[in-house]
Amino acid sequence: MPAVAAGLLSLALCTSPSDLENRAARFVGDQFGRIGRNAPQLDPQLSAAARILAQRALEIGAAEAAKMSSVSEAVSRAEGSDPHPRAFVVRGSPPDQALATFLKRTDLNQDAASRMGIGAQIANNSAAIVALLSIQKAELKPFPRSLAKPRSHELCGKLLLPLQAPKVFVTQPNGQVERVALAQDGPDGFCARIGFPVRGRYSVEVIGQGERGPEVASLFRVAVGPPASLEASTPMLEPKTPAEAKRAILARINSLRSADHLSPLESDPILERVAQGYSERMASENFFAHVSPDGLDLKSRLNKAGYAYQVAGENLGLAAGALAAELSIEQSPGHRRNLLDPKFSRIGIGLATSAREPANALVTEILAQPASAPGADSLEQAYRALEKKRAELHLPPLKRDEDLRQIATEHAQRAVELGQPKAELPGSSLQERLSSLDDVSRTSVEFFVADSPAQVANSQSLSDPRHDRFGIGAVRSDSSKFGRGKYWVVVIYAAARDHPSHSRARR
Numbered sequence: 001m002p003a004v005a006a007g008l009l010s011l012a013l014c015t016s017p018s019d020l021e022n023r024a025a026r027f028v029g030d031q032f033g034r035i036g037r038n039a040p041q042l043d044p045q046l047s048a049a050a051r052i053l054a055q056r057a058l059e060i061g062a063a064e065a066a067k068m069s070s071v072s073e074a075v076s077r078a079e080g081s082d083p084h085p086r087a088f089v090v091r092g093s094p095p096d097q098a099l100a101t102f103l104k105r106t107d108l109n110q111d112a113a114s115r116m117g118i119g120a121q122i123a124n125n126s127a128a129i130v131a132l133l134s135i136q137k138a139e140l141k142p143f144p145r146s147l148a149k150p151r152s153h154e155l156c157g158k159l160l161l162p163l164q165a166p167k168v169f170v171t172q173p174n175g176q177v178e179r180v181a182l183a184q185d186g187p188d189g190f191c192a193r194i195g196f197p198v199r200g201r202y203s204v205e206v207i208g209q210g211e212r213g214p215e216v217a218s219l220f221r222v223a224v225g226p227p228a229s230l231e232a233s234t235p236m237l238e239p240k241t242p243a244e245a246k247r248a249i250l251a252r253i254n255s256l257r258s259a260d261h262l263s264p265l266e267s268d269p270i271l272e273r274v275a276q277g278y279s280e281r282m283a284s285e286n287f288f289a290h291v292s293p294d295g296l297d298l299k300s301r302l303n304k305a306g307y308a309y310q311v312a313g314e315n316l317g318l319a320a321g322a323l324a325a326e327l328s329i330e331q332s333p334g335h336r337r338n339l340l341d342p343k344f345s346r347i348g349i350g351l352a353t354s355a356r357e358p359a360n361a362l363v364t365e366i367l368a369q370p371a372s373a374p375g376a377d378s379l380e381q382a383y384r385a386l387e388k389k390r391a392e393l394h395l396p397p398l399k400r401d402e403d404l405r406q407i408a409t410e411h412a413q414r415a416v417e418l419g420q421p422k423a424e425l426p427g428s429s430l431q432e433r434l435s436s437l438d439d440v441s442r443t444s445v446e447f448f449v450a451d452s453p454a455q456v457a458n459s460q461s462l463s464d465p466r467h468d469r470f471g472i473g474a475v476r477s478d479s480s481k482f483g484r485g486k487y488w489v490v491v492i493y494a495a496a497r498d499h500p501s502h503s504r505a506r507r
Contacts, residue, residue, distance in 0.1 A: 017054075017127075020099055020120035021047075024129050027102070028116055031109040038114075040133060045080035046117025050130040052077060053089065054121040057128035062091040065130065067320055068328050072219065075132075076145055081218035083205075084331040085134035086111065095127035102129045137163055137217035138206055139189075147224045150197050155204065158189035163208030163217055168192040169259055173200025175248075177255040199225030213337030216330070238321035245322035246349045249363065252326055253339055253347070260340055265367065270307050271348025275364040277301075279350035282362050286354075288318055298366065299417075303427075308371035308413030308475055313338040315365040322351055325363040343369050371416045371477040382453035382472050382489060389457045395465055401494065404471025407433050408490040411445075412475040416488050419479065421447045423490075434492070441497040442466065448489040449482045456489050467493040 029039035052074040057065035064070060066089045075082055088108060092098030113133035120129045140157035147153070159166050168180040168190075184191040196202055206218040239245040254264040278301060282288055291297045296304075298314045315335040317325030329335040338344070350364035383400060390398055411430050415421050423445040424430070434443045444461040453474050461467065470493045478484045 015095060015122075017051075017120040017122055020095065020122075020127060020129055021118045023099055024102055024120065024131060025116070025118045028108055028118070028131055028133075031106075032113075035109055037109060037112060040113040040116040043080070043115040043117055043134075045078045046075070046082065046085065046115060046132045046134065047119055048078035048117070049074040049080055049085075050117040050119025050132050051121060052119070053087065053130045053132075054119045054128040057089050057091045057130065058121055058123050058126060062089040062128065065089045065128070067324075068331075069320065069324050071132070072327075073221070076219075076221040079142065079145055079220075080117075081138070081140050081206075081220045082132075082134040082136070083216040083219035084328075085117070085132040086113070088131040088133075089128065090130075091126065091128045093126040095122050095125070098127035098129055102131075108133070136160060137208065137215065138166075140206070140218055143204075143220070143222075145220065145222055147196055147222065148226065150199060150224055152193050152195040154183075154191055154193045155206075156184075156189060156191040157206065157218070159206075159208045159217055163210050163215060165209040166190045166217070167207040167214075167260075168194070169205045169207065169256075170194055171203040171205075173198060173202065175252060175255065177252075177259040179259040179261075196222060196224045212334070214340055216336065219331065238323055242322075242351045245351055245361075248323060249326045249349055249365075250347065252323070253365075256330070256339060262340060262342055263345065265347040266345060268346035268348050268368070268370070270305055271346055271366045271368060272350070273348070274301050274305050274307070275348040275350030275366045276352075277350065279352035279362045279364040282316075282364075283352040283354050288316065288362070290314055290316060302366075302368075303414070303417050306410050306413060307368070308416045308477070309368045310371055310477055311343050312366065312368040313341065313344065315339070315363075315367070317363040317365075318354070318360055320360060322361045322363055325361050329363070329365065338365075338367050341367070345369050371413060371475045378453050378487070379472060379474055382456050382474065382491075385454040385457040386459060386462055386470065386472075386491070389459075390462055393463055395463070396468065398467060398493070399469040401469040401471045403437060404469065404492045404494060405473055406471070408445075408471050408473030408492045409475070410473070412473045412488045412490045415447065415490070416475050416477045416479075419481065421449045421482075421488055423447050434494075437494070439496055440494045442495045444493040446491045446493075448487075448491070449479075450487050450489060451485075453487050453489050456491055459491055461491070461493045464493065466495045468496055469494050 032039045053065045066087045071087045090098055090102045092101050114136045115134055117132040138157050138159050143155055169177055171177050180192045180194050182190050182192050202222045204220055205216055207214050208217040239248050315329045315338055317329040319325040319328050344367040346368050348366045352362045354360040354362055414425055446459050446461055448456050472491050474487050474489045476487050
């Protein structure tokens with residue numbers, strides 16, 4: 001019993017912000033030590049940012065203070081540059097209750113951190129405590145966060161291992177992203193002179209190349225112009241409609257790719273439908289994950305949509321608005337790697353509002369390189385090769401059937417996705433679709449993987465006199481088993497119900 005009383009007394013004595021910060025900092029360090037991790041070091045810039053957020057939590061609410069946009073703005077105002085620190089915000093009344101709630105947290109040590117910021121504020125018998133945890137990836141020399149008028153300023157710093165090959169990017173007030181040339185890059189660090197040509201708000205990013213791709217090492221904002229002129233200027237206004245938001249996200253992504261000398265992504269209607277459907281499902285079923293509750297992943301969703309692709313990736317973002325969600329995606333190393341992957345050429349963007357948290361936007365981005373369809377000339381070669389061989393066999397010519405061509409094409413796409421050039425595939429509706437054709441009595445399906453569509457001329461079913469029509473579908477794709485640039489060709493033959501040869505066969 002005395003130990004309990006002493007604990008309550010120690011909480012009650014924490015009546016100043018500094019008392020709360022000291023207790024919170026010791027607790028965070030103990031939580032890391034408890035699982036054998038090094039305790040993060042207190043960082044003055046992160047602590048200053050945490051105090052800004054604690055004040056915001058008292059004025060507006062803990063949830064608002066914890067938003068990524070609020071955290072990024074606070075870090076920048078505090079002259080920090082950590083791109084995406086994890087934020088833990090607690091608010092309570094009286095102040096000792098806020099501390100007691102903070103000391104019950106068990107999630108502070110879930111991820112590694114090299115430094116932390118702890119901030120607390122007290123007002124009207126209420127207190128807010130904020131912890132910011134981050135892994136330092138770069139060391140930057142002091143850089144102004146506000147300029148009275150347009151001019152340039154030199155940014156110097158050093159990436160921390162394992163990051164290397166620094167790149168500096170600046171997002172202009174109009175949203176355009178530009179890459180800044182490095183004036184110096186060596187073992188001692190890098191320097192780049194950044195121009196701020198017009199009034200407004202800028203974002204500065206330092207990117208480093210990690211073991212698994214590009215990572216944001218530093219991020220901060222710079223305001224240019226008198227404070228009064230910036231009041232009406234926000235870093236990024238959220239679009240008013242979903243269509244506008246999708247266009248703005250695509251423009252933002254392509255601006256990033258352009259700054260990194262990559263080709264722009266093109267919107268793909270099938271990917272758009274899949275992405276939109278998944279955003280809506282996450283919103284209605286209250287989950288946020290790359291795998292749905294019933295176990296469907298991106299590959300399953302694309303297969304279900306009949307989309308043939310060589311490579312594909314998926315980004316998910318959740319924030320107060322669509323563009324805020326896009327910014328959170330860009331700051332994730334894995335997601336940013338998808339955005340800047342030169343293998344992707346198409347994208348579909350889905351946007352929905354979370355049912356559980358109406359202010360939050362759920363963004364799904366599906367990026368892919370589709371399996372390329374052969375040109376019309378290549379497909380024509382296949383048709384002509386079969387027609388020529390059919391004539392050499394002294395059999396009646398076959399009619400080109402558009403329905404059969406469409407079914408054959410979709411089956412070829414499905415085969416590429418599964419890596420199985422077969423007439424029968426798991427989950428395929430091929431036979432069902434063929435049997436549903438009213439004027440067809442029998443069909444035959446053949447599959448080829450060839451260097452040219454014209455190589456289907458050795459088709460065995462071509463010699464069946466009962467066939468009177470056919471359709472060809474082809475997809476060109478790379479395969480680890482069959483090689484690069486191969487044509488996956490499906491030929492479907494059919495006989496009409498009233499075909500003379502078929503009538504004779506029945507008799």
